[in-house]
Amino acid sequence: MADKEFTYSDVSEHATKKDLYVVIHDKVYNASSFIDEHPGGEEVLLDVGGQDATEAFEDVGHSDEAREILEGLIVGKLLRKDGDPKPKTYEPGATSTATSDSASMGVGLYVFILIGGVLAFGAYKYLQAQQEGQ
Numbered sequence: 039m040a041d042k043e044f045t046y047s048d049v050s051e052h053a054t055k056k057d058l059y060v061v062i063h064d065k066v067y068n069a070s071s072f073i074d075e076h077p078g079g080e081e082v083l084l085d086v087g088g089q090d091a092t093e094a095f096e097d098v099g100h101s102d103e104a105r106e107i108l109e110g111l112i113v114g115k116l117l118r119k120d121g122d123p124k125p126k127t128y129e130p131g132a133t134s135t136a137t138s139d140s141a142s143m144g145v146g147l148y149v150f151i152l153i154g155g156v157l158a159f160g161a162y163k164y165l166q167a168q169q170e171g172q
């Protein structure tokens with residue numbers, strides 16, 4: 039059953055509360071049995087019903103438990119056709135804050151290595167000078 043392929047137009051026909059498909063990472067899930075239990079409410083799920091919900095799902099930062107529930111709802115995978123909306127792949131760090139965070143972390147690492155190198159060189163020179171003094 040999970041091997042069934044759906045096109046975007048197939049998925050878009052399932053956009054009601056009783057029959058609700060969502061696409062997350064190019065897999066198709068039937069969320070109708072879960073919608074009443076969704077801690078985030080039914081409204082958000084109905085909003086993305088019949089559509090690609092990857093971004094919405096990932097933006098919330100759902101837990102591993104949520105991902106496990108998702109696995110139980112799978113009905114198939116998405117068959118992309120020409121002219122379909124582009125895949126909404128989620129790239130961690132794609133948001134501006136995350137990018138600047140990781141960028142500053144990268145710079146911090148270089149500075150750390152640089153300072154470490156300078157200190158090691160200084161210590162080496164110091165020891166050398168001391169040895170020559172003896």
Ligand code: HEM
Pocket residue numbers: 060067069072076077078079082083086091094095098099100101102103104105107108111
């Ligand atoms: C079928 C797909 C989905 C499943 C199985 C699911 C499952 C869950 C689960 C188990 C939680 C509890 C917290 C956690 O474990 O992370 C949660 C919270 C939440 N979900 Fe979803 N979710 C789905 C789709 C979505 C979508 C598309 C949105 C759109 C924005 C959304 C919005 C939220 C929000 C805002 C919360 C936080 C609620 C709170 O803490 O007050 N969810 N979801």
